[in-house]
Amino acid sequence: MSRDRGYHHGDLRASLITASFELLAEVGLRRFSVAAVARRLGVSSAAPYRHFPGRDHLLSAVSAAAAHDLRSAIVAAADRAGADPSSRLASVAEAYFRYVVRTGAGFHVIYAAELYAVPDEARREQTRALMATLLELASAVGVPSHRQAVALVEAIVAVAHGYTTLFAEGFFAQGALTVDATAARAVAAAEALIRAAGDR
Amino acid sequence: MSRDRGYHHGDLRASLITASFELLAEVGLRRFSVAAVARRLGVSSAAPYRHFPGRDHLLSAVSAAAAHDLRSAIVAAADRAGADPSSRLASVAEAYFRYVVRTGAGFHVIYAAELYAVPDEARREQTRALMATLLELASAVGVPSHRQAVALVEAIVAVAHGYTTLFAEGFFAQGALTVDATAARAVAAAEALIRAAGDR
DNA sequence: TTACCAAGTGAGAGACCTCTTACACAGGAG
C-alpha cells in the first residue's frame, strides 16, 4: 500500500480484491478484467496470477468479500432500524441497494453463475453466512414455516436487486430519481412484501 | 433465409437481429459479439457492418425489437388474465419473467446504459410504447395520480426483473425452483405491490 | 554469508474482438 513500494508490493492479494471492487463499481462486471485491475495497481499483468489461478478465481474472492461486506452492511442497517422485526427485514432492501450502488458488487456478482465452476470454500462459507443472516431476519417476522421464510427472503432480495439494476441502467427517466428516493422506494416495496407474507 | 443462399443473403439485417436474440439467450450480454452473430449466420464478420455502423447500433436494434416483442407479450398476457385490472397488471411480472428467460433480452438490454449514446429513433419509439402500455395497465387499477402509476410500474418491473436475474444466476438453490414456480412467485409479489399501492 | 523461496517482472503466445479497406458479385434500370 506504500506509495514508494519496492519490487515487492507487500499485500497484493488484498489489494487486488479492493481494486477489483473499484473497477466493478466504475465499469461493471461486463468490462471487468484482470489486466485492468493490475494496471490500476501499477503491477504487471502477470502479477495477479501469482495469487489467483485465473480471472474467475479472483472474481470468486471478490464475491466472497462482497458477501461478507454486504452481510455486515445488512446487520448494521437492521440494527439501525430498531427492534421491530418487519422494519429490520425491510432495511435489507435499503442496505442492499446502497451497497451495490456504491460497489457494483451485487447478487449478480456474488452468485454469478460462471463462478459455480470455481471451487472456493471461503466463498461458499460467506454466501452461506449471508443467506443465514437473511433467513434469520425473515424468520423473526413470524412466518409460519421455513419454506415461507426462504420465499420471503427471495422476494425481498428480488425487489432490492431489481430496483438496483433499474437505477444503474437509468430506467428511472434518466436519473429523475435520486439514490435516496430510490432507496426509499425499495424499502416501501419490501415492506409491502413483508405485509403480504403476514396476511395469510 | 434460404438454406442454399447464394452470394447475397437476402435479408441479413433482420437475420442479424433474430440471431442476436439467440446468442443473447445462450451466452448473455457479457459474451455477446458481432463476430459470433456473423459466424452463426455463416456470413463474414464484415457483413454486419453493411447494416449497422457498429456493435452498439446492432444492440440498439435488438433493444428496439425486444421492447416491441416484450410489449406484445405483455399485452397478450394481460388479455389472458381477463378483465380485472389488478390481475392484468400482475400478469406483467409473469410475461416479463418468461420473456427474458426465453430470450435473455430484458430491461438490462432494452435500457442498457451504454445504448443511450446511440441515436436510434426506432428504439426510442418502442421503449416509449412499452412504457405507455405499462402505464396504461397501472393506471387502470385506480391509483390516484400519474406519479403513483409510474411508481407502481417501476415497482413491478423491479420485482419482475429481480426474480428474473436471481433465477438466471442460480440464486434459488441451484435450480430448486422451476420456471413455472418462479413465475408464480413473481406474480404473487406483483400482486402484493399492487395491493399495497391501493391501500393508501 | 549463503542459499532459498515467495512474489515480482518483461516478453509474448494465442485467442478473440471491432471495424476498415479493397474487391466481387447479382439484380434492376436505362
Added chain:
DNA sequence: CTCCTGTGTAAGAGGTCTCTCACTTGGTAA
C-alpha cells in the same frame, strides 16, 4: 447489354484479454 448500386467477401490492422515462461529481487532462515 451495360452499368450502377447494394450487399456480400477476404484480408488484415490494431486493440484487448487471459495466461505462461524464464528470469529477478529481496527478505528470511540456516
